[in-house]
Amino acid sequence: MRITIFGATGLQGKSLMGAWSDDAVTGFGSADGDIRNAERVSDLVRRSRPDGIVHLAAYTDVDGCEANRDLAFDVNCRGAVNVAQAARQYGAHLLFLSTDYVFDGTKTTPYATDDRRAARSVYGRSKADAEVQLSQILPDCCIVRTSWLFGAGGKCFPDTILKLAASRPQLEVVVAAERLLQPRRRLAARETEHEYRHGEPESLRALGNLQPGNCEHGR
Ligand SMILES: NC(=O)c1ccc[n+]([C@@H]2O[C@H](COP(=O)([O-])OP(=O)(O)OC[C@H]3O[C@@H](n4cnc5c(N)ncnc54)[C@H](OP(=O)(O)O)[C@@H]3O)[C@@H](O)[C@H]2O)c1
Numbered sequence: 001m002r003i004t005i006f007g008a009t010g011l012q013g014k015s016l017m018g019a020w021s022d023d024a025v026t027g028f029g030s031a032d033g034d035i036r037n038a039e040r041v042s043d044l045v046r047r048s049r050p051d052g053i054v055h056l057a058a059y060t061d062v063d064g065c066e067a068n069r070d071l072a073f074d075v076n077c078r079g080a081v082n083v084a085q086a087a088r089q090y091g092a093h094l095l096f097l098s099t100d101y102v103f104d105g106t107k108t109t110p111y112a113t114d115d116r117r118a119a120r121s122v123y124g125r126s127k128a129d130a131e132v133q134l135s136q137i138l139p140d141c142c143i144v145r146t147s148w149l150f151g152a153g154g155k156c157f158p159d160t161i162l163k164l165a166a167s168r169p170q171l172e173v174v175v176a177a178e179r180l181l182q183p184r185r186r187l188a189a190r191e192t193e194h195e196y197r198h199g200e201p202e203s204l205r206a207l208g209n210l211q212p213g214n215c216e217h218g219r
Contacts (some may be wrong), residue, residue, distance in 0.1 A: 004028070004048040004092070006035060006083055007056030011154025012097065016054065026050070030057070035079030038086075045086035049212070052093045055083045058127070062101070065123035076126035078134065084137040089110045094134070094141040102128040102145065111209050 007013045008027025017027045026048040033040040035057050045053065058076050059065060065072035080096060083098045087094040101124030102117045117132075119125040134141050150156040164171055 001051045001056065002026070002049055003052050004045060004050035004219065005054045005056060006041075006044075007097075010056060010058075010060070011151060012149055013056050013158060014154065015057070028057075035082055036074050038082040041079075041082040042086045042089060043089050045083075049090070050092045052095065053083060054089050055080060055094060055096045057083075058097075060123070061215065062121055062123045065126065066121065066153070069122050072122050072126045074124070077130040080130040081137065082135050084134045084179050087141075088138055094129070094138050096141060096143045098127050098131055098136055098143050098145045099124065100145055100147040103133065113209055128174065 002105060003020065003023050004011055004024045005016060005025065007029070008017050009029030009031075013029070017025060028044055033044050035041055053194050058217045059068075059072050065076075084094055084096075086092075092138040098170060100111070101121055103111050103115060103120040103124075104120050107115070116130040131143050134143065148157055150158050161171065161173070
């Protein structure tokens with residue numbers, strides 16, 4: 001199987017590139033092509049001839065998205081649409097990594113896949129819009145929503161806290177308790193590969209919320 005990864009140079013992309021074995025995996029970062037450029041995306045997909053595409057590339061700076069709304073929608077929504085259209089053009093399956101930010105975070109129980117999207121941030125809205133458009137372009141695509149990713153080789157919450165703790169005697173951090181309960185996110189790379197290699201066709205047409213201790217599939 002041939003796999004193409006957009007966002008291969010990011011936190012999750014590097015982890016996925018390192019973890020994926022047995023298949024021919026091609027990874028692209030922004031230096032290989034800007035996903036906002038539909039022609040370039042199409043060209044990269046045509047040349048890598050993938051059976052499956054994993055789309056991780058995004059503008060992930062949540063505060064930056066608030067300050068740069070147009071850029072957030074251009075990269076996170078239009079860029080994702082460009083990847084989906086290229087996937088459709090060349091007959092590749094698409095897996096899109098989305099976020100719990102598509103919800104408003106007020107629910108006190110785990111979110112179901114068919115809960116209404118109600119993003120409160122620009123980042124969340126840009127990813128929610130991408131989900132809707134991708135489902136229309138490629139009804140068979142797989143959308144996986146995860147929350148805080150952590151791991152070596154990229155900017156992530158534990159890394160930031162460790163750096164701050166090294167320079168300050170005391171830290172004040174405000175977070176929603178449930179957002180800390182995601183220790184298995186570092187396994188997401190293996191889960192993604194597993195979905196592709198061993199997933200039944202049904203599980204590749206899923207909308208999934210990854211939550212602590214379970215992975216709920218819908219659709
Ligand atoms: N990090 C989290 O906690 C978290 C939580 C939930 C969901 N997610 C989702 O998971 C995915 C991966 O997140 P991550 O933390 O691994 O992201 P990341 O470390 O910020 O990496 C972003 C990736 O996107 C690429 N990229 C950004 N803008 C691009 C553009 N205009 N054209 C082409 N490539 C572009 C970057 O390329 P270069 O590095 O080469 O510039 C990099 O490979 C994202 O879709 C994100 O929304 C992340």
